[in-house]
Amino acid sequence: MLVEKKLKAKVSRRQFLKGLVAVTATAAATGSSSTAKAFLWEEYFQKHYKNLSPEDKQKVFARIENETKKKYGVDVKVSDPPPLKGVKFAYGLNLTKCNGNRLCVAACQKENNLDRSFGYIKVLEIDKGTMNLEKGNRYYEGTVPKEGKFYLPIQCNQCEQPPCTRACPIEATWKEPDGIVVVDYDWCIGCRYCQAACPYEARHFNFHTPEIPAEEINPNQSYLSNRIRKRGVIEKCTFCLHRTRNGKFPACLEACPTGARKFGNILDPNSDIYYIMKHKNVFVLKEDLNTIPQFFYYFD
Amino acid sequence: MTTYLEYWLRMTQCALKGSRAYYVWLFILLVFISLGGVSYYHHLTEGLEVTNMTDQVSWGLGIANFVYFVGVAASAVLLVYPAYIKKHKEIKEVVIIGEQLAFTAIVMCLLFIFTDIGRPERLWHLMPFLGGKLNLPSSLLAWDVVVFNVYLILNMHIPGYLLYTLYRGEKPKWYLYSPFVMISIFFAISIHTVTAFLLSGLGTRYFWNTAIMAPRFLVSAFAVGPAILFIILHVVKRYSLLDVKAPVFEYFKNVMRVTLPVNLFLLGCELFKELYPDTLHASSAHYLFFGLDGHNMLTKFIWPAIAMNITAMIIVVTPKLRAHPIWFLAACILSIVGIWVEKGMGLIFPGFIPTPLGEIVEYAPNLGEIFVSLGITALGALIFTVITKVSITILTGGLRMPSEDDPFEPRIIRHD
Ligand code: SF4
Numbered sequence: 001m002l003v004e005k006k007l008k009a010k011v012s013r014r015q016f017l018k019g020l021v022a023v024t025a026t027a028a029a030t031g032s033s034s035t036a037k038a039f040l041w042e043e044y045f046q047k048h049y050k051n052l053s054p055e056d057k058q059k060v061f062a063r064i065e066n067e068t069k070k071k072y073g074v075d076v077k078v079s080d081p082p083p084l085k086g087v088k089f090a091y092g093l094n095l096t097k098c099n100g101n102r103l104c105v106a107a108c109q110k111e112n113n114l115d116r117s118f119g120y121i122k123v124l125e126i127d128k129g130t131m132n133l134e135k136g137n138r139y140y141e142g143t144v145p146k147e148g149k150f151y152l153p154i155q156c157n158q159c160e161q162p163p164c165t166r167a168c169p170i171e172a173t174w175k176e177p178d179g180i181v182v183v184d185y186d187w188c189i190g191c192r193y194c195q196a197a198c199p200y201e202a203r204h205f206n207f208h209t210p211e212i213p214a215e216e217i218n219p220n221q222s223y224l225s226n227r228i229r230k231r232g233v234i235e236k237c238t239f240c241l242h243r244t245r246n247g248k249f250p251a252c253l254e255a256c257p258t259g260a261r262k263f264g265n266i267l268d269p270n271s272d273i274y275y276i277m278k279h280k281n282v283f284v285l286k287e288d289l290n291t292i293p294q295f296f297y298y299f300d
Numbered sequence: 301m302t303t304y305l306e307y308w309l310r311m312t313q314c315a316l317k318g319s320r321a322y323y324v325w326l327f328i329l330l331v332f333i334s335l336g337g338v339s340y341y342h343h344l345t346e347g348l349e350v351t352n353m354t355d356q357v358s359w360g361l362g363i364a365n366f367v368y369f370v371g372v373a374a375s376a377v378l379l380v381y382p383a384y385i386k387k388h389k390e391i392k393e394v395v396i397i398g399e400q401l402a403f404t405a406i407v408m409c410l411l412f413i414f415t416d417i418g419r420p421e422r423l424w425h426l427m428p429f430l431g432g433k434l435n436l437p438s439s440l441l442a443w444d445v446v447v448f449n450v451y452l453i454l455n456m457h458i459p460g461y462l463l464y465t466l467y468r469g470e471k472p473k474w475y476l477y478s479p480f481v482m483i484s485i486f487f488a489i490s491i492h493t494v495t496a497f498l499l500s501g502l503g504t505r506y507f508w509n510t511a512i513m514a515p516r517f518l519v520s521a522f523a524v525g526p527a528i529l530f531i532i533l534h535v536v537k538r539y540s541l542l543d544v545k546a547p548v549f550e551y552f553k554n555v556m557r558v559t560l561p562v563n564l565f566l567l568g569c570e571l572f573k574e575l576y577p578d579t580l581h582a583s584s585a586h587y588l589f590f591g592l593d594g595h596n597m598l599t600k601f602i603w604p605a606i607a608m609n610i611t612a613m614i615i616v617v618t619p620k621l622r623a624h625p626i627w628f629l630a631a632c633i634l635s636i637v638g639i640w641v642e643k644g645m646g647l648i649f650p651g652f653i654p655t656p657l658g659e660i661v662e663y664a665p666n667l668g669e670i671f672v673s674l675g676i677t678a679l680g681a682l683i684f685t686v687i688t689k690v691s692i693t694i695l696t697g698g699l700r701m702p703s704e705d706d707p708f709e710p711r712i713i714r715h716d
């Protein structure tokens with residue numbers, strides 16, 4: 001195990017050096033004045049996402065694309081779709097329909113280029129007749145649904161009053177105008193205070209470098225959501241903003257075979273979520289904490 | 301300027317010279333520091349994955365020690381207040397040691413944080429003048445950064461200035477230190493209060509989300525601080541020329557007579573509030589004191605710690621035992637260890653167990669984490685030893701600026 005780790009470390013160091021050489025070569029070839037040193041300098045002193053100019057952003061995105069190419073040999077496209085005016089995203093989940101198959105978890109992993117050891121979505125198997133989350137089991141196995149159980153998927157609630165963003169000492173995580181709470185992975189120092197503050201265990205810390213099978217990498221990436229993370233930073237669900245800000249549904253919704261998941265713009269009277277809010281008895285988790293979740297549950 | 305550089309040169313010389321025991325002590329510390337350094341290097345290259353921390357228990361031994369040493373740093377105020385404000389003569393003679401303990405403890409705290417974060421190279425993000433962003437006023441952690449740095453600078457400036465004037469044989473100008481003393485008293489309380497708020501401000505961590513967190517922190521700090529200073533000043537009295545007078549030790553005893561019982565009382569209040577209503581929010585307390593669903597790693601530590609605190613309290617409130625030097629020394633050691641367990645791991649770890657969604661994942665630090673913490677502690681001890689040695693030499697007249705009409709180099713007198 002240890003030997004394997006060491007080998008891996010060596011390889012990545014070598015790859016890093018190779019990358020450095022390659023970048024120097026490209027820099028020289030394009031005739032730009034930047035040297036490898038300047039390149040590293042730029043990465044190290046990269047500004048906060050909100051302070052990046054459009055040109056800065058293009059450079060940063062190109063760098064990330066290059067890195068992925070070097071490491072995985074995959075061509076990806078990094079962008080940053082902005083929040084849309086007049087849009088406020090919310091999620092609805094029908095607990096009567098959810099049968100605990102966890103296809104959403106797998107789809108999310110793939111869509112968001114997650115390390116395969118965890119998921120943004122945790123599905124709790126709970127005895128019928130209680131709502132005590134502490135009695136839930138997130139490691140259930142076997143065929144679902146089981147007799148006498150119901151299934152409660154939990155992911156980031158994109159809280160209206162997020163305790164996580166308030167906690168962060170350096171504004172590395174914040175709430176966007178369309179309601180999505182994002183993280184600048186290049187700014188986060190990995191103190192994990194936001195993680196301690198989140199009541200829904202929605203945040204994951206990259207204790208190790210994420211491991212993703214190269215052939216499964218999703219090339220449609222955005223800076224604030226599913227681009228490949230590095231070690232030592234926090235990450236979380238972003239309602240697939242690279243999809244939803246482009247008019248698509250989140251991957252978890254599309255993967256759900258039962259139709260339990262509903263998503264949309266809560267300000268739009270024609271959206272599914274608007275309908276649900278109007279016609280169903282919805283509830284949120286841990287309402288007493290006043291985080292004001294934008295993730296609503298209901299039973300039919 | 302040259303005098304100042306000379307001053308530093310002389311101090312360095314003084315720090316490097318010492319008895320055999322001094323060298324042995326430094327050597328032992330260096331061994332631990334290297335072990336810590338190697339372990340930290342391992343954390344850096346392999347990532348925090350090699351620690352036992354997880355998404356479920358995402359803060360471990362480092363943060364526990366951080367919280368403990370914030371208390372040590374804050375406790376300097378126990379000397380500063382009577383020395384400068386009450387003009388207590390005997391305490392004033394040794395106040396510098398308290399300030400240096402505070403300085404050292406703050407440096408250690410910063411190192412505990414530094415070694416715990418995932419991206420230490422990005423630390424400049426915390427420095428607005430370098431282009432960083434501090435999330436003020438909302439983030440308690442950002443506030444902590446501010447108050448820590450102010451307190452650090454104050455505790456460098458005050459003793460530094462006083463020692464330098466003493467070295468030059470001048471009278472210190474009151475306006476260059478008195479105002480800062482006042483501010484430092486305020487900040488001593490602040491660092492510990494903000495650190496308590498950092499934990500109690502998390503609505504979802506029921507174990508931390510209590511109003512008496514800050515008072516408890518301060519009281520336990522004022523129990524540990526005197527205990528540590530009591531031991532340190534005994535060593536100083538015995539091995540250096542600085543005479544620590546009896547009233548100083550009496551003073552510590554009197555402080556501990558109050559803080560040890562109050563500390564236990566507050567713990568009792570906390571226990572009652574958690575366990576009597578027995579809501580679901582009490583599961584962390586259940587885990588800590590009785591174990592939860594067969595998980596009881598911490599119960600093995602918390603009960604001995606409470607026993608230690610009770611024993612220490614009995615000693616300090618019993619006049620006969622308190623008067624006996626060995627018994628009192630035992631009380632000091634018991635409360636240093638007892639409160640370390642209670643306030644460090646007994647406070648931080650259960651905050652994560654069970655998780656907000658009810659999962660129970662236990663945590664115990666591994667050898668690497670223990671070495672990093674030991675290394676930082678040894679580094680703190682090293683810094684403290686060296687600066688105390690130098691400042692005592694200055695205080696006792698062993699290091700003075702050579703005056704024009706005195707052609708002789710200042711002799712360094714017995715310093716070990
Ligand atoms: S669920 Fe957690 S991570 Fe998501 S917005 Fe709320 S507090 Fe933040």
Ligand code: SF4
Pocket residue numbers: 167168169170171172173183187188189190191192193194195233234
């Ligand atoms: S882990 Fe990152 S995002 Fe979370 S509080 Fe720390 S710096 Fe902010």
